[in-house]
Amino acid sequence: MSVAMGQKPFVVITYETTESNKTGSWRFLKPRYQDKQSPCSAGCPAGEDIGMIEMLARQGLFNEAWEMILRENPLPGVCGRVCFHPCESVCNRKDFDSPIAVHTLERFLADTAAGKGLATTPQKLPKRNQRIAVIGAGPAGLSAAWFLSMLGYPCDIFEALPEAGGILRWGIPEYRLPLAVLQSEIARIRSQGVHILTKKAVSSESFHELRRSYSAVFLGCGHAHGAPLGIAGETPESVKDGLDFLRRARQGERPLCDGFSVVIGGGNTAVDVARTITMSGGNAAILYRRRREDMPAFGDEIAMALEEGVGLEELVAPSAIECHDGRLRLLLRKMKIKGRDKDGRGRIVFDGKKTVKKVVDHIFAATGATAAELWYSPPLAQRGVIGFSHCVLLLEEGGAPVIYGGDLTNEAKNVAQAIASGKQAAMVLDTYFERGIDEIKPRLEACVVGDGPALSMEAYLGGPRGLRSSHLVQYAEINTDYFQNETRVTQPRLAVEDRSRSVNEIELPITAETALRESGRCFNCGLCDECDNCYVFCPDAAVIRGQHMENRHINYDYCKGCGVCFTECPRHAVIMGEEGS
Amino acid sequence: MRLDADEREFMCSGHAACPGCGAVIALRIFTKAMGENTILVIPASCTGVIVGVYPQSVMRIPVVHAPMPAGASVASGLRAALDMRGDTDTTVVAWAGDGGTFDIGFQALSGAVERNEDFIYVCYDNEAYMNTGIQCSSSTPYGAWTTTTPGQDWKRLRKKNIVEALVAHRIPYVATANIAFPEDLVRKVKKAKSIKGSKFLHIFASCPPGWRIPSEISVKTARMAVQANIFPLYEVEDGVRYTINYKGKQRPVQDYFEVQGRFSHLTAEDFEQIQKMVEEDWELLQRKAGDQAADACIQSSSAKRAIKPNKVF
Known part of the structure; x- marks a missing residue:
């Protein structure tokens, strides 16, 4: 067939797109964006x-x-x-x-x-009528006051010592935590509206006074009192408290470092004491009844201590102290590992009757601490005492509620736990005042991060973090x-x-x-970072987003549920679920 | 990843491709990299069916359907027609499957590239005649099950090395690409577009039904082919200058085979043999890319003027 000039040949030409085919009806698994917990x-x-x-x-x-x-x-x-x-x-x-x-x-x-x-300028809720007294300006008290003031409660912190900071100010050497750093953190907490009253020691009498004049009292006095070794020959002169030594050093006293010192213990305090002595020109060794790998002190700190010349003797436990020509003779029993403890560390037992003797000049105990006063600690379980993961609430007639936190209520005694207890205390008190006692536990549960016990204040305040799934992302789920x-x-x-x-x-x-x-390097487990893989790979052009990566969503009219977005999401921020679920 | 490609979509949703189709992922990224001044010539293939069953079209750019053996011929003709009209802005692309390239379209392709026709020829390779029911092609790899190599009669022949066949024509640009490496694909498409003469892109595109894989690992499986050196990413300029583009994370071939039902009959001995075959091919490619030759040059004589790797072959 010839085609006349100017006349188009017959060609079959399509005249509509495929967009009228709603291929979403093929789908039996539905992808969804879902942020999770890292x-x-x-x-x-x-x-x-x-x-x-x-x-x-x-x-x-x-x-x-x-x-x-x-x-x-x-x-x-x-x-x-x-x-x-x-x-x-x-x-x-x-x-x-x-x-x-x-x-x-x-x-x-x-x-x-x-x-x-x-x-x-953190989000701060409108001012409330209840005023809170916080006893102790350590990490627990500072956190409690920070979060309570965030929730609108005016707070006064009562601190016995001339400066705020607690263990951070007096128990950690300056070479690990410079004073200026701590001061700038405390200044920020003050600028939030928190009043810190220093040199205001609270006695058991004034404590009851506070319970009458404030709507609630947070007690976070910490464990600042060194525990004794409990061995024969131990006197305040022969065995010095490691924490007290660190406190004196932070107060500017020249550390006692003549002769040879031994520090008994395996935690950070023991390492801090030994390093402080060595750095001041002294000679020190750490004696620990378990092994180096069992020490609760940070591995890096131990390594640095050894680098600096601190000695370390493992598997020795002190048994007695004797005077020896103006020096001290320390009797140690050798230990050995036999089996395992519940916490996974090797269980130690006496290694027969083997002993060692050491002639030393100073002995420091750094084997743990306790509360300085009996009334600091929360009462045992009874009516009106409610225990939470990080703090304990006491409700009784004739006084404002008391909430105990920090070292007083945490098995693990460290800064992070103290902060956690301050935050939890703020949530507990706020919910108690606003919604009553029965609402506390369910409300805290709604703010748990992953499988807990960590809590999120952002979730508590109704932020987007609270909308995440509680699923904890596993390594195998990362692409x-x-x-x-x-x-x-x-x-x-x-x-x-x-x-x-x-x-x-x-x-x-x-x-x-x-x-x-x-x-x-961070995987940002479970969190969408707009990497755009889902958009790039979607075979059905069913991932929709603006030019600036905004409003990302899936067009379910066309998504066939192939799951490529789910697999190619590097961070596991997409899930596949059954249609209709 | 963010692609350096057109924000606009040149493919509509609502097409009839199977869920997780690798060919469609390839086509979507390819057209976004090409931009709107593009004409597609599609010989009979999966894409032919996906892209347009009268009266609908998936593409927002012109598509000319061609007979299966004639992809390269129709593209040549279109180019000539555009040239006659003085249209130098439009790029002609032949988009064919492995059947339409390795087997049925090969004669037309060889003739067209011998004339150095100015087009981009894309072979999206899913390693069998998937559209008609998973029949074996000369692209089907050693060890694979298809409906024409069933049961214990799985394919015991090596896959044709189409890239080398095109390189032998000494055309300006030949490159391999893979749907799991979209940034590399976009770069190669843009490079091909900027070169005059015949360009050949070999894009590895998984086929969930044909490979017997779940649709969600469509891209992951394609990526494994690169990681296992089964489908290396490289480009060849003017038939001589080889550049290997991927030397990242490596995997044994077994990882790639184990996730696919079409290889489920293979034994440990088979894997060992395939691993050897893959290593042989990979070493050959590395030699062509001058990796080892260059090293040898430096070792043998640092005083002599270094021989350029591309002169070795």
Whole structure:
């Protein structure tokens, strides 16, 4: 057939698109965006939103990241330095290469904010009528006051010593936690409207007075009283309290460091005492009844102590002290490992009758501490006493409610637990005042991060964090094809020779570039970071989002439920569920 | 990942591709990288059916359906017609499956690229005649089950190396790409678009029903082929300059085979043999890319002027 000039040949031409075919009807599994819980956040007693913090840090939004920490933790500069960072030991990245250096980044964000003189204005609820008295300006008291004031309650903190900070001010050496860092954190808490009254010791009488004049009292006096060794020959002269030694050093006294000192214990206090002595030119050794790997002190601190010349003797337990030519003779029994304890550490037993003798000049006990006064501790279970994961509430006739927190109510005695108890106490009191006693437990349960017991203040305040699923993301759920092996940041430190006779901080700051790289290693488990993989791979062009990645959603008219978005999401922020569920 | 591609969609939703279809993922990313001045020539294939069953069309750019053997010929003709009209902005793309490229369309393709026709020829490779019911093609890999190589008569022949066949034509640009590496795919598409003459893109695209895989691992499976060096990502310029584009995470071939039902009959010995075959091919490719040759040059004589890797072959 010939075609005349100017006349189009006959061609079959389509004239409509396929958009009238609603292929969504094929679907039997439905993808959904769902943010979940990262194990680090659940592992953090303070419940910090770590996955989100690292996401912001990676984008260079350091201020926003810092503000995000403050929503859950008033002391990022402190925790970035002295927290035992349980977040890192549960980090999913440990199964890939090594965990994110969460504490290093936290410190970087806090230092950066402090360096810029940033002030923050956290969300603060309208002022309430109830005034709260807080006893003790340690980490627990400071946190309780911070969160209570966030919830609108005016707070007065009563502190016996001339400065606030508690163990942070008096029990941790300056080379680990510089005074300026602590002071800037406390200044921020003050600027929130919290009154800190120093040199105001509370006695058991004035405590009852406070219960009459305030609507509630938070008791966070800590365990500041060194526990004795309980061995023959022990006197206040022969055995000195490790915590007291650290306190004197922080007050500016020259540490006692002539001759040879031994420190008995395996926690951070023991290591701090021994390092302080060595750095001041003395000679010290740590004696521990278990092994190095069983020591509760931080591994890095122990390693640095040994580097600096501190001795360590494992599997020895003190049994008696005798005087010996003006010196002290310490009798030690040898221990050995036999089986395992409930906590997984080796169980120790006496190694027959083997003993060792050591002639020393000073003996320091750092084997734990107790409350200085009997009334500090919460009463035993009885009517009106309600126990929570981190604090204890006492309700009784004739006095305002008392809530106990910090070391007084936590098995593990550390800063993060203290912060957790302060936060929980604030939530407990707020719910008690607002909704009554029966509402406390259900309301706390709604704010649990992952499988708990960490609580989120953001969730409590009705923030978007509360909408996340409680599912804790596992390593197997991360699509590691999108991540490259990258070495964890090495903590920069002062050289050993530069550490002695100096109060300079030993751990050095990292650069912004390093912080960007380290936060970029984070999987951000369970959190959508708008990576756009779901959009890129969708075979049905059914992922819809704006040009600036806003309003991401799935067009269920066409989504066939293939699940490619679910598999290709690097962070497990998409789930597949049965249609209609 | 964010793609350096057009924000607009040139594919409509509502198409009839199976859930998780790799060919459609390839086509969607490809067209976003090409932009709107593109004409697609599609010979008989899965995509032919997906893209347009009269009176509907999936594409928002012109598509010309072509007979199965004639993809490259129709593309040549279209190019000539556009040239006659003085239209140099429009790019002609032939989009064919492995059947329409390796087997039925090969004669037309070889002829067209020998003439160095100015088009991009894309072979999206799902390793069998999937549209007609999973029949074996010369792209079907060693070890695979298809409906024409069933039961114990699985394919015991190697997959045809189509890239080398095209390289032998000495055309300006030949590259492999994979739906699991969209950034690499977009870069190669843009590069192909900027070059005059015949360009050949070999895009690996999984087929959930044909490969007997669940649709959600469609992209993951395609990625494993690269990680196991079964489908290396590389490009060849002017038939001589080889560049390998992926040298990341590696996996044994077994990882790739184990997730697919079409290989479920293979034994440990088979895996071992396939691993050897893959390693042989990979070493050959590395030699062509000059990786080892270059090393050898440096070791043998640092004083001599270094021989450029591309001169080795």
